[in-house]
Amino acid sequence: MPHPDLPPTDAPMRLVTTIRPYDWGSVTALPELFGTEPTGRPQAELWMGAHPGAPSTVAGIPLNDLIARDPAATLGERSTARFGPALPYLLKVLAIERPLSLQVHPTTAQAEAGFADENARGIPLDDPARTYKDTSHKPEMVCAITPFHGLCGFRDPAATAGLLDRLHLPDLRSWTTALRSAEPRTALRTVFAQMLDDASRPLRDQVEQALLSTDDDELAPYAGIARACPGDPGIVAALLLNHIDLLPGQALYLGAGVPHAYLGGIGVEIMANSDNVLRCGLTTKHVDVPELMRVVEFTPAAPHVVHPGDDTAGEHHYRPPALEFALSRYDLTGEAAHTLPGGVPQIVLCLDGETRLGDDLVLRPGQSAFVPAAAAPVRVSGKGMAYRAEPGAFTL
Numbered sequence: 001m002p003h004p005d006l007p008p009t010d011a012p013m014r015l016v017t018t019i020r021p022y023d024w025g026s027v028t029a030l031p032e033l034f035g036t037e038p039t040g041r042p043q044a045e046l047w048m049g050a051h052p053g054a055p056s057t058v059a060g061i062p063l064n065d066l067i068a069r070d071p072a073a074t075l076g077e078r079s080t081a082r083f084g085p086a087l088p089y090l091l092k093v094l095a096i097e098r099p100l101s102l103q104v105h106p107t108t109a110q111a112e113a114g115f116a117d118e119n120a121r122g123i124p125l126d127d128p129a130r131t132y133k134d135t136s137h138k139p140e141m142v143c144a145i146t147p148f149h150g151l152c153g154f155r156d157p158a159a160t161a162g163l164l165d166r167l168h169l170p171d172l173r174s175w176t177t178a179l180r181s182a183e184p185r186t187a188l189r190t191v192f193a194q195m196l197d198d199a200s201r202p203l204r205d206q207v208e209q210a211l212l213s214t215d216d217d218e219l220a221p222y223a224g225i226a227r228a229c230p231g232d233p234g235i236v237a238a239l240l241l242n243h244i245d246l247l248p249g250q251a252l253y254l255g256a257g258v259p260h261a262y263l264g265g266i267g268v269e270i271m272a273n274s275d276n277v278l279r280c281g282l283t284t285k286h287v288d289v290p291e292l293m294r295v296v297e298f299t300p301a302a303p304h305v306v307h308p309g310d311d312t313a314g315e316h317h318y319r320p321p322a323l324e325f326a327l328s329r330y331d332l333t334g335e336a337a338h339t340l341p342g343g344v345p346q347i348v349l350c351l352d353g354e355t356r357l358g359d360d361l362v363l364r365p366g367q368s369a370f371v372p373a374a375a376a377p378v379r380v381s382g383k384g385m386a387y388r389a390e391p392g393a394f395t396l
Contacts, residue, residue, distance in 0.1 A: 007059045007066075009073035012348070012357045012369045012378060015056040015063070020045040029095035029266055033145075033351070034366030042097065048347050048368045048389075049090040051273055056370070063087070063370060075345045076373025079391050082323070089325035091347050091368075091389040092269040094142065099225055100262045101283035102151070102234040102241075105138035106295050107256040111276050114291065129286050133275040139322040140271035141253045141306060143329070143387075144246035145351065148265030149221065151241040152303040153258050157187045160240055166219060167210040171203055188240065188298040195236045196280065196289055204236045211235070221263065225282065234261075234281015244303045249329070251306040253320040257297030268349070268387050272324040314338070319392065326392040330355075334383035342378075346371040346390045353384015 007013055019030065025044025031037060047054045050064035058066055064086070067074045071085035079088065106114060114132035123130050142148070155163075157179040164172050164179075175191050182190065194200055211219060211226040221243045226235050241259060246252060246267075254260050261282055278292045279285055308316035314331040315338055330338055332355065340346060340357075347370055348355065350363035357369055357378050363386070371378055380386065 007061075009070055009372045010374045010376070012361050012371045012375060013058045014361060014363075015048060015058060015347070015368045015370055017056045017368060018047050018054040019043045020047060020054060024096060024098045024100050026095040026097040029097070030093065030366070033093075033095075033266065035364075036366065043095060045095075046093040046366065047090065048092065048349060049273065050087040051090045051275070053275060056368070058370065073374040074372045076343050078343065079345055079373065083391070086273060087345055088273055088323075088391050089389055090271055090273045091349065091387075092271075093145075093349070093351075093366075094262065094267050094269050096262050096264050096266070098228045098264075099282050101277075101285065102238060102259060102261040102280040104259050104278050104280070104292065104296050105140070105254070105256055105274075106132070106276055106278065108135070108137040110256075110295055111135050111137055111274070114276075131276070131278060131286070131288055131291060136272055136274035136276065137256050138272050138274040138276050139253070139255050139320070139324070140269060141251055141318065141320045141322070141325070141327065142246075142262065142267040142269040143251040143318060143327060144248050145266040145268060146248060148246040148262070148267050150244060150252070150260060150262040150264075151221075151238055152244050152252060152254065152260045153242050154188050154240055154298065154300040155242045156300050157182075157184050157191075163218060163239060166216050167207060167214070169206050169210055171206060184300050185298045188300065189293070192237060192240060192296070192298070193289075193293060195240075196233055200236075201233075204233055207236045207239070224263065229282045232281050232283075234283070237281055242303055244305075246305075249308070249316070251308070251318050251320075251327070253304040253306050253322070255304070255321070257295055258301075259296060268327070268351070270325045270327050270389050272322065312338070322392050324392060326390055328388040328390075330380060330386045330388065332380070332382045332384050332386060334381075337379050337381040340371060340378040340380060340388065342376050343373050344390050345373050346388055348380070349387045349389075350382075351385045351387060354382040355380065355384065355386040356382045
């Protein structure tokens with residue numbers, strides 16, 4: 001018998017969500033997007049999901065608790081069988097004013113080993129020096145709402161050598177020679193490690209000063225990082241990475257081991273429900289270089305852009321190579337309606353205008369709802385833009 005305090009699990013549930021005030025966030029972007037009052041503090045990430053760090057609530061009950069009480073109704077048999085009694089994804093809206101940390105995420109095997117090792121060494125989960133918070137990998141995808149830019153994956157080493165040449169610093173010759181002559185993975189591993197080593201601080205200072213004085217368009221994104229993060233070792237390491245610009249509606253997928261940093265813009269982000277992050281730089285938080293070197297994937301590769309399919313008019317589906325999540329965008333015109341399937345746990349976010357779920361639940365910009373697996377197929381209508389998150393295992 002259902003718990004008497006629980007809301008019904010056979011219909012969409014309005015979520016009450018949390019905005020995280022990280023210092024890289026914009027003070028005004030989310031208030032302008034959602035039509036709310038600024039708080040005077042950065043508003044960096046709107047979280048929608050059941051992550052214990054900031055779970056959304058339904059009628060005052062944390063969503064993770066609601067799921068734990070009745071996983072069959074909230075998640076459904078297929079999701080529970082594949083991912084256990086937990087929502088497998090976390091949905092966010094990011095509003096980026098200054099660079100996020102340069103970071104990578106582990107594979108599942110690396111996360112399991114690292115979590116067990118830190119437990120064995122007695123490092124508390126809330127210790128700032130703790131790296132592994134859980135045993136999961138953390139693939140993620142960000143879909144641009146405004147023009148959005150960031151760093152993603154290692155550039156071809158020879159091309160990076162050419163970029164470093166544009167700084168006109170003779171002391172960089174050992175790095176540019178290695179990047180041009182060694183096997184690509186070896187070259188990147190060697191130079192990346194040297195860039196993060198304290199012995200390279202004088203050379204890093206030269207690079208930083210050269211970036212601050214350059215007017216070279218190719219170096220402009222990295223000069224922006226130098227202005228935002230003075231003295232940080234990640235400034236030089238960032239030069240090894242591809243810079244990417246996303247137009248609204250374009251999406252970027254990041255798998256395990258891929259170094260990345262988001263630099264600016266507003267985007268909808270979806271990820272596996274994990275908090276495992278290894279930072280390389282552009283941060284004041286814990287950096288564990290030996291563990292980082294073990295996790296980073298040093299194979300150069302172009303950014304993995306995910307192009308949406310257009311299955312029906314106004315319905316765009318992003319299907320990255322991740323089992324935990326998939327994302328859909330709905331361009332609502334006030335005319336045609338869309339139907340959400342039953343049997344899977346879904347979150348619907350209204351980003352612009354008005355989104356109506358069924359006949360009763362109306363969402364305004366920034367508002368969201370959880371659609372439990374036990375709900376019948378739900379009609380989506382309205383006028384504006386909405387996003388829908390769901391497990392990816394059922395749609396790949």
